[in-house]
Amino acid sequence: MTRRVLIVDDEPNIVTSLEFIMRRSGFETAVARDGDQALEEVERFDPDLVLLDTMMPRRDGYEVCQTLRAQGRTDLRIVMLTAKGRETEVAKGLAVGADSYVTKPFSTRDLVALVRELLPEEGP
Amino acid sequence: MRHDHRAAVAALTGYVVVAAGGLVALVAAGTDPLPVVLLAAVAAFALVLWLSRLLGRLPRAVSRLTGDTAVVVDANASQRVDTEAADLRGLVEQVNRLADEREAARRDVEEQVESARRDLEAERNRFAALMAQLTVAVVVCNAEGRILLYNDAARSVLGTDTPVGLGRSVFAMVDRGLVTHALDRLLSGAESVYTATSLHGDKLVRVRVTPARDPVAGEAEAAAGFVLVLEDLTREAHAGDERERVLRELTESVRASLGSIRAAAESVLEFPELSADEREGFLEIVREESDRLGRRVDDLARGTEAPADDRLLAEITGEDLLRLVSEELVRAGGDCAAPDASDLWVRADPHALARVLTHLVARAREGGAPSRLHLALDPVGRHGQLDVRWPGRPPAPADVERWLGEPVAGAGTSTAREVVDRHGAELWSGSLDPGTAYLRVLIPLTAGEQRPAAPTTPQVPSRPEFYDFDLFTAGPQVTEVSERRLDELAFTVFDTETTGLDPAGGDRVISIGAVRVVNGRVLQQETFEQLVEPGRSVPSASTSIHGITADMLAGAPSIEEVLPAFARFAEDTVLVGHNVSFDLQFLAPAEAATGVELARPALDTLLLHAALHPDHQEHSLDAIAGRLGVSVVGRHTALGDALVTAEVFVALAVLLRRRGVRTLGEAVELAQRSYQARVDARLYGR
Numbered sequence: 101m102t103r104r105v106l107i108v109d110d111e112p113n114i115v116t117s118l119e120f121i122m123r124r125s126g127f128e129t130a131v132a133r134d135g136d137q138a139l140e141e142v143e144r145f146d147p148d149l150v151l152l153d154t155m156m157p158r159r160d161g162y163e164v165c166q167t168l169r170a171q172g173r174t175d176l177r178i179v180m181l182t183a184k185g186r187e188t189e190v191a192k193g194l195a196v197g198a199d200s201y202v203t204k205p206f207s208t209r210d211l212v213a214l215v216r217e218l219l220p221e222e223g224p
Numbered sequence: 225m226r227h228d229h230r231a232a233v234a235a236l237t238g239y240v241v242v243a244a245g246g247l248v249a250l251v252a253a254g255t256d257p258l259p260v261v262l263l264a265a266v267a268a269f270a271l272v273l274w275l276s277r278l279l280g281r282l283p284r285a286v287s288r289l290t291g292d293t294a295v296v297v298d299a300n301a302s303q304r305v306d307t308e309a310a311d312l313r314g315l316v317e318q319v320n321r322l323a324d325e326r327e328a329a330r331r332d333v334e335e336q337v338e339s340a341r342r343d344l345e346a347e348r349n350r351f352a353a354l355m356a357q358l359t360v361a362v363v364v365c366n367a368e369g370r371i372l373l374y375n376d377a378a379r380s381v382l383g384t385d386t387p388v389g390l391g392r393s394v395f396a397m398v399d400r401g402l403v404t405h406a407l408d409r410l411l412s413g414a415e416s417v418y419t420a421t422s423l424h425g426d427k428l429v430r431v432r433v434t435p436a437r438d439p440v441a442g443e444a445e446a447a448a449g450f451v452l453v454l455e456d457l458t459r460e461a462h463a464g465d466e467r468e469r470v471l472r473e474l475t476e477s478v479r480a481s482l483g484s485i486r487a488a489a490e491s492v493l494e495f496p497e498l499s500a501d502e503r504e505g506f507l508e509i510v511r512e513e514s515d516r517l518g519r520r521v522d523d524l525a526r527g528t529e530a531p532a533d534d535r536l537l538a539e540i541t542g543e544d545l546l547r548l549v550s551e552e553l554v555r556a557g558g559d560c561a562a563p564d565a566s567d568l569w570v571r572a573d574p575h576a577l578a579r580v581l582t583h584l585v586a587r588a589r590e591g592g593a594p595s596r597l598h599l600a601l602d603p604v605g606r607h608g609q610l611d612v613r614w615p616g617r618p619p620a621p622a623d624v625e626r627w628l629g630e631p632v633a634g635a636g637t638s639t640a641r642e643v644v645d646r647h648g649a650e651l652w653s654g655s656l657d658p659g660t661a662y663l664r665v666l667i668p669l670t671a672g673e674q675r676p677a678a679p680t681t682p683q684v685p686s687r688p689e690f691y692d693f694d695l696f697t698a699g700p701q702v703t704e705v706s707e708r709r710l711d712e713l714a715f716t717v718f719d720t721e722t723t724g725l726d727p728a729g730g731d732r733v734i735s736i737g738a739v740r741v742v743n744g745r746v747l748q749q750e751t752f753e754q755l756v757e758p759g760r761s762v763p764s765a766s767t768s769i770h771g772i773t774a775d776m777l778a779g780a781p782s783i784e785e786v787l788p789a790f791a792r793f794a795e796d797t798v799l800v801g802h803n804v805s806f807d808l809q810f811l812a813p814a815e816a817a818t819g820v821e822l823a824r825p826a827l828d829t830l831l832l833h834a835a836l837h838p839d840h841q842e843h844s845l846d847a848i849a850g851r852l853g854v855s856v857v858g859r860h861t862a863l864g865d866a867l868v869t870a871e872v873f874v875a876l877a878v879l880l881r882r883r884g885v886r887t888l889g890e891a892v893e894l895a896q897r898s899y900q901a902r903v904d905a906r907l908y909g910r
Binding site: 114120163166186187189191192195203207 | 475476477478479480482483484485486487488490491494495498502505506509512513604605606607609621622625648649650652654655664666667668
């Protein structure tokens with residue numbers, strides 16, 4: 101069964117590349133442009149993993165992550181993508197329930213490897 | 225009195241003996257005895273008259289002479305006594321001779337003292353000039369926080385809302401918790417210098433606290449006071465916040481652009497089979513993001529400087545941080561106990577951080593969060609995780625974000641977010657379990673968790689020569705003000721000018737003047753002077769007394785605005801005035817209207833003088849000033865009169881002490897009795 105990845109970022113330039121790479125790597129993808137859309141897409145698209153940018157209009161990534169965990173979505177893998185590099189920010193991301201935290205700029209190959217690691221073929 | 229009787233009896237006996245001798249002589253000469261008997265009767269009548277006059281007048285003259293002599297002895301050495309009673313003339317001469325000799329002897333001593341004082345004065349002036357040139361503010365306080373010394377810079381840093389003055393409590397201006405915390409740490413030897421930031425008005429002030437030893441008691445004693453060195457950091461803090469913001473935004477935008485470029489480039493490199501259109505699209509992303517990066521770097525080169533320094537931050541133990549935060553939360557009305565923290569150190573501006581948390585908790589409480597709070601601080605990796613927890617639901621993250629954008633009382637004009645950013649910290653809300661909400665701050669731990677090296681102790685001179693620090697020895701204050709000793713109280717001596725004499729008939733205050741008296745000194749530099757718009761015309765009859773015309777009052781504040789400012793000036797002091805009930809009567813309507821009440825009881829120099837000198841009929845300010853040797857300048861301005869009254873009060877205070885009147889309560893009682901005596905005298909003609 102094809103694994104589904106939801107890409108959440110308000111920067112179209114990064115979304116284009118992420119969407120391309122994830123599709124080429126064999127994942128089904130959907131895109132959300134802000135925090136509110138992200139929550140809707142999780143409902144509709146039911147992804148296995150979310151690539152979640154931290155800085156977005158309306159709801160930021162931390163809040164989306166916290167909301168999803170509060171909704172009881174403990175099986176959903178969440179990878180935070182951020183341009184914030186401070187250690188406290190990384191720690192905050194993990195504290196609010198992210199499975200992993202990737203700082204921009206990142207290696208796309210490493211990102212794909214990380215997603216594959218979080219979504220083993222056998223399924224959770 | 226007994227002496228008067230004895231003199232009278234002696235005189236009477238002498239008279240009778242002489243009269244009897246005369247009568248015997250006349251009878252012996254065989255003259256008709258009738259005129260002699262008449263003569264004797266007239267003489268007897270005259271005798272009775274003389275006796276009654278003697279018994280009535282002499283005691284009053286003696287009592288008056290005693291009072292006048294006391295003035296010479298205690299208050300005004302150049303005053304001389306006089307009397308109308310002929311029998312006392314000799315005594316008066318001797319008293320005045322003694323007074324002359326005493327004055328001459330005193331002048332000798334004074335000349336010697338004067339030359340010594342000139343040297344000291346020169347030292348003081350040198351010191352004062354030095355203090356005046358310091359751009360940092362210096363305040364020296366006794367253990368109670370009363371100000372013993374301050375410089376001009378202190379006045380400008382602290383004196384925005386509350387006037388700075390000798391003997392005033394510094395805690396009206398600087399957080400008491402900060403100072404006591406600093407002194408605890410300094411005296412326990414944990415640190416030798418304590419620096420923190422604090423807020424005054426909208427100023428962010430760096431406070432350095434150093435304990436001061438009592439110059440007399442010496443090193444063995446605990447600190448008899450403390451020295452505060454204050455620096456206005458408002459501008460630096462703003463600049464720091466701004467630099468921090470620019471740097472953060474730059475970092476983030478650079479990372480975002482690099483992220484897009486790298487992802488696009490890698491897409492092209494990793495998937496060589498992609499179509500020409502796809503390839504073109506990725507290259508376009510690379511070009512666009514490169515452009516954006518270039519523009520950001522240009523902006524940076526134009527607009528910013530070096531990254532923010534963290535001068536506002538100081539090393540602090542987790543335990544102290546928790547204690548300060550819990551104190552701040554309790555002060556804001558929460559119920560909060562600080563638990564023991566594991567032994568960790570963080571780099572923080574604890575007061576600002578505490579105020580941010582208090583601000584957020586207050587906001588959360590508006591949404592129904594309870595006042596019962598629990599604090600926790602735990603090391604998490606290389607961070608300290610500080611939690612404020614309470615039973616219930618956490619505030620929505622969007623609300624927390626909004627509250628973070630609000631300015632925080634106690635942190636200059638910084639917003640809560642700026643304070644958090646300054647710490648390199650992160651803050652968010654959440655639930656620990658369904659029943660427990662938290663506000664969490666993640667603060668970087670001090671590298672190596674080592675206690676920072678303390679700078680060397682600045683040496684406080686053990687015997688300052690520049691000031692008579694008499695207030696150093698002031699003991700703890702008795703709560704009941706009337707039980708406090710007059711010589712340890714501070715006074716505000718004031719006077720008002722009015723449009724007339726009848727407040728009930730529409731007369732109003734047009735000017736208030738006041739000066740502080742501390743430690744027996746009139747503080748000429750610490751005065752209050754304010755014209756007041758009376759809301760009515762100024763009768764020319766009153767203008768002829770005080771010289772104030774309606775034109776001069778145009779644009780002056782109303783009494784409702786002036787009274788609160790005056791009350792602040794007079795805070796923690798006892799009011800003193802000449803015929804003070806008259807002035808207070810004029811201020812009463814404004815007290816009722818504003819809800820600001822001046823401290824009672826007030827002392828009245830007129831009544832005190834009348835109590836000390838019941839035999840003098842004249843108690844006007846001019847008459848008293850003249851008798852007490854107070855030079856009168858600038859009379860009939862409120863401040864001028866207040867200054868004269870203050871000098872009079874200082875002289876009266878000396879006389880009161882000699883009379884055994886020690887406390888405020890005793891002085892008030894004396895004045896009260898004097899008032900009653902005056903009322904009685906007026907009613908019954910006594």
